[in-house]
Amino acid sequence: MSYLKNAWTMAAWDEEVKPGALLARTLLDQKLVFFRDAQGVAHALDDRCPHRFVPLSAGRVCDDGQAIQCAYHGLRFDGSGACTHNPHGNGKVPAAARVRSWPLVERHSILWIWMGDPALAEAARIPDFSALDPAHWHVGKGYLHARANYVLETDNILDLSHIEFLHPGTLGSDAVKHAHTELRQEGQTVWSMRQTENEVMPDFLYQAMGLPPGLRVDRWIDVRWDAPASMLLDAGATPTGRPRSEGRQNFLPHLFTPETATTTHYWFGIAFPKAMGEQGAALARQQTAALRVPFETEDLPMLELQQRALGDTPFWDHHPVLLASDAAAVRARRLLDQLIAAEQGGRAA
Amino acid sequence: MSYLKNAWTMAAWDEEVKPGALLARTLLDQKLVFFRDAQGVAHALDDRCPHRFVPLSAGRVCDDGQAIQCAYHGLRFDGSGACTHNPHGNGKVPAAARVRSWPLVERHSILWIWMGDPALAEAARIPDFSALDPAHWHVGKGYLHARANYVLETDNILDLSHIEFLHPGTLGSDAVKHAHTELRQEGQTVWSMRQTENEVMPDFLYQAMGLPPGLRVDRWIDVRWDAPASMLLDAGATPTGRPRSEGRQNFLPHLFTPETATTTHYWFGIAFPKAMGEQGAALARQQTAALRVPFETEDLPMLELQQRALGDTPFWDHHPVLLASDAAAVRARRLLDQLIAAEQGGRAA
Amino acid sequence: MSYLKNAWTMAAWDEEVKPGALLARTLLDQKLVFFRDAQGVAHALDDRCPHRFVPLSAGRVCDDGQAIQCAYHGLRFDGSGACTHNPHGNGKVPAAARVRSWPLVERHSILWIWMGDPALAEAARIPDFSALDPAHWHVGKGYLHARANYVLETDNILDLSHIEFLHPGTLGSDAVKHAHTELRQEGQTVWSMRQTENEVMPDFLYQAMGLPPGLRVDRWIDVRWDAPASMLLDAGATPTGRPRSEGRQNFLPHLFTPETATTTHYWFGIAFPKAMGEQGAALARQQTAALRVPFETEDLPMLELQQRALGDTPFWDHHPVLLASDAAAVRARRLLDQLIAAEQGGRAA
Incomplete structure (x- = not known):
């Protein structure tokens, strides 16, 4: 199936992404996890830990809303997809330990996501709702x-x-x-x-x-x-x-x-x-x-x-x-x- | 799977096809809909509207048993598979608006269907029941x-x-x-x-x-x-x-x-x-x-x-x-x- | 999937294979049937009758534990996989009427099976449990x-x-x-x-x-x-x-x-x-x-x-x-x- 990627499409109602909770949702065949950070800003990340591939949505929001923690071995990722904590060995975060973050805009009750080239993700292209x-x-x-x-x-x-x-x-x-x-x-x-x-x-x-x-x-x-x-x-x-x-x-x-x-x-x-x-x-x-x-x-x-x-x-x-x-x-x-x-x-x- | 097509095979007991009702049944991988017309004659059509492809069996018998109506946009087809009514636009029936009708014979309590070349469908070839x-x-x-x-x-x-x-x-x-x-x-x-x-x-x-x-x-x-x-x-x-x-x-x-x-x-x-x-x-x-x-x-x-x-x-x-x-x-x-x-x-x- | 075949692997707890009963279990994609003979020795056979291919595990233990009988047409097989009884025609057992038997060893509460070349199945290679x-x-x-x-x-x-x-x-x-x-x-x-x-x-x-x-x-x-x-x-x-x-x-x-x-x-x-x-x-x-x-x-x-x-x-x-x-x-x-x-x-x- 070919999807239109370079377009804003609805990801969720604003209220579907609640503070302190994780929402798992697949869009355009891509498994995503949504959460709100401490400032109330919603984020969309690939729902897959790069260590053992389990869904991050099986984990929990941690660090006062600044990150989400994998349920299996405890790696933490922030809204940009960066790994902020590795509880193993000397604690150094491997360079490859990051997940993809997707452009997400909250406007007029709707969370809009851009599943294509992030360089083209201009909010002005969101349809008028x-x-x-x-x-x-x-x-x-x-x-x-x-x-x-x-x-x-x-x-x-x-x-x-x-x-x-x-x-x-x-x-x-x-x-x-x-x-x-x-x-x-x-x-x-x-x-x-x-x-x-x-x-x-x-x-x-x-x-x-x-x-x-x-x-x-x-x-x-x-x-x-x-x-x-x-x-x-x-x-x-x-x-x-x-x-x-x-x-x-x-x-x-x-x-x-x-x-x-x-x-x-x-x-x-x-x-x-x-x-x-x-x-x-x-x-x-x-x-x-x-x-x-x-x-x-x-x-x-x-x-x-x-x-x-x-x-x-x-x-x-x-x-x-x-x-x-x-x-x-x-x-x-x-x-x-x-x-x-x-x-x-x-x-x- | 290769099937024998040029042969009569049982499609239903006579009583399975009731006046005023539609029977959906797949035979030889072909989805069919069965109904009885006003004269009590049973018919077998392809169970697929040529407009939007939904099963005709989701619709209903209409026109006093002379046709069946698609449940989605209302096209009607008679026992020969011809479209008898288009409720849209100027009402003209597009030439392609027809469904396949299959030879069907009722004999000795059984509805026999012929899934091959209709020119060969001689009732004399029905086994003796x-x-x-x-x-x-x-x-x-x-x-x-x-x-x-x-x-x-x-x-x-x-x-x-x-x-x-x-x-x-x-x-x-x-x-x-x-x-x-x-x-x-x-x-x-x-x-x-x-x-x-x-x-x-x-x-x-x-x-x-x-x-x-x-x-x-x-x-x-x-x-x-x-x-x-x-x-x-x-x-x-x-x-x-x-x-x-x-x-x-x-x-x-x-x-x-x-x-x-x-x-x-x-x-x-x-x-x-x-x-x-x-x-x-x-x-x-x-x-x-x-x-x-x-x-x-x-x-x-x-x-x-x-x-x-x-x-x-x-x-x-x-x-x-x-x-x-x-x-x-x-x-x-x-x-x-x-x-x-x-x-x-x-x-x- | 490639499996390691030339190795002992657990097939069952000893107590899972009970006298007079059949246990059906798939190991390494291979459907097997387990039973204990009259001497209490456990056997593993392919779970498939060579006549009509139904699972032997749908049948029963017979001949005082010396064989298992297919539920469909009554062929019997012993722990070596040989057909011991054909109830049809003149009763002669066709040469092809046999099923594969797998090396099975009971040791330290465990039934160990060898799914590879039987010539290599030395019990000394069983891990120490x-x-x-x-x-x-x-x-x-x-x-x-x-x-x-x-x-x-x-x-x-x-x-x-x-x-x-x-x-x-x-x-x-x-x-x-x-x-x-x-x-x-x-x-x-x-x-x-x-x-x-x-x-x-x-x-x-x-x-x-x-x-x-x-x-x-x-x-x-x-x-x-x-x-x-x-x-x-x-x-x-x-x-x-x-x-x-x-x-x-x-x-x-x-x-x-x-x-x-x-x-x-x-x-x-x-x-x-x-x-x-x-x-x-x-x-x-x-x-x-x-x-x-x-x-x-x-x-x-x-x-x-x-x-x-x-x-x-x-x-x-x-x-x-x-x-x-x-x-x-x-x-x-x-x-x-x-x-x-x-x-x-x-x-x-």
Whole structure:
């Protein structure tokens, strides 16, 4: 499997890396260990002691958060990957006793990692997820582990026509099939937009949005995609014929990072304005929990069936029949393929 | 694994494919979905939507039984494999949107499938299982899934000498070892026949046959084999010295179809004459349930041990020591090997 | 995986092979079946019937312990591997109907097997485990199955510095880190010796040794290694400054035999003098049970993590950082590699 390496991709929610604890997680086939140092700065190291190769994540944070200690023979490493302590023999640290440290940036509730050439890791290239800025938003934070390739996940979110068939009782409404759709590309960002007009929504959506039940609305779901698989949904509804600014709007992140070629980390959620106070926090929690149900019980099984059907054969080699609804997903796939090919050709993407 | 393709093989009991429901089953490494249309005719399609490759068996029967609908994006296909509905875009059905349909014939309680060249699929080539004709017989219908190659199953039934060692408490009797055995071949059909004389049978056999306990009998078990692995047992007993027509006789089907090279679908049962009325139906059910016990708890574990011992190495490459009791099984293996070789050489078997 | 074949290695504790029972065990990737004949002599045969390849261990001991019978079609084999009975046809035994028998010697509570050229299998080459002679010792006998390569187990025992980090609450003491260590080689035997002086041991060690709590002692743990992985620990403590003969001493066997390249049979225990009577027998049982806890819950998980990290890549290809504490383990690894290379070069080791 070829991955896009020179790109920021989500490694974890900020809160997944807790002070004093180690988080083991594999990204792009690379086993990593995450920890926060005494200053609260999160670090990502290769999860493998260079002495006897056991996972450092089996060990513990030590030295007041300045290092982590291997559980087997006690070597210690700091956030830069340097060995800071060898308890054996004369205590001299062998030159080879170090582990790789990866660029990691905490921004807008997300820990972003750069799995490529560190010289190219400019934080300015992180996609804009200020819609999850904890200073202004209560962010509901969900996580699922999918046994499917991450691009299948991208396909799924960029073609929401599946809602009618896969989520009829949870996320769907008859109007979804009548949505006007539009594909747009700006630089290396792809937008897939759905617009319905004068719709009566399912009851739960009025409740979720805080709109009067039965009100006829114009509804939109605009999906933004950045390589490799970082997506933000701008979803809302406004009384029929009124501008979006008079309606209700939510931002829903869907970010995917490959664990392996056939398994994916899936972070999702929903943000409510901090101005709503405790009610906004509660809504963020409740709706993230509610979204988890169809994502886990309807999308994941379908994506896993799809992955099993594809096996080890590359997607395009299966010669999929393409439908009108595939336009955005195909655009993103082609763009991702180009970025990976460019990177492997020796040029930075 | 090379399979015999141009041959009818069992796909299911008739009753396994129910109106309004989908049955997913893999045969010869091919994932298939079965359904009955509004006219009650059973169909077999490739279990894979050509759009996003998820199994059609995850969907549902629709259009009053005339089609099945994919669970992911709603494409519909009829029994011929043609796409009858595309809910996306302008609704036009892409030319490539079709799935393969396989010849399927329902006869004598069995759904027979032809996994080779459809032009050669003549129903006249279906082996004679009129002994299971539901017009004249109550047919007890059992099914087991075996983690062993299907030819090991053939070997097992064609060499019933194993009953003495593997089934001493259930199917065996001291007389089995003294049986006279005979091997016969008629065209591409192999017969393995066992005959005992003046035998006192185990109690349960008198009960099963409706004969007076302790009566001395001549007993026979004649096994008929047709490629790839369709077998019918003609089993019975008659008072010592009397013709078979004066005794009791049952037909017991044992049909095997490879799921994969190392797993097998195993259908078995026993038929009682319809003239016996409800008692015959009850006996068919009870004795099929009783037979299931040794088949599942004694034969299957032994065959799975054998499969594990063989691994991926072809059977003959293990250089088995051959015993007198292997004659029929070896004959059937050689014949099957010839049929497969002839088919792969470009000539229909 | 290349194994050392021309060497005695542990196959089982004497008591694991019981009269009238069959023991199935894989050693060096070879499936074996063990049984005791009527004279109490243990035998090791290939666990595979040459007729239909099912494991002989699925069968039973027969003929008053003189043979074992295959469960499928009843062939019988004696301890030499010869077929003694064919119940089929005219009963003649085909010349090819035999299984391989392996040299097996029972000595000092252990069944030793020779998996190489039988002409070289001299019992004089069995390492000295007279410290487990049941005539003089009560031997506590433990067994664990490890999902790790056997040489990782050797490494673990030859570098007891891990006790401080992996077993702080069970086997460790602050003094372990201050131990004086010494590496010695005598012929093809490697010794790794640890000596602490004037130590206050953890409470449980005083209890285990029968010494007054808090007594200052000089403590030793001397580990003896013979290829492929047979180790004997000589462990004891004596009042500070006194000769070893005035202290307490125990012998603890740690023997490993590869099951496969990534799984290992692990036999361990502790011996107490028979002169102690029933109390010695009880101590052997109790302390073996107590040792099992850290071995199973601390060592095994760490070794399995290590094995998973190594995967299929040979150990040295991972370029381990070597520490002072690795000296003995590295010496034994190098010696083992040389023995295997010599054997594969055509010369007996």
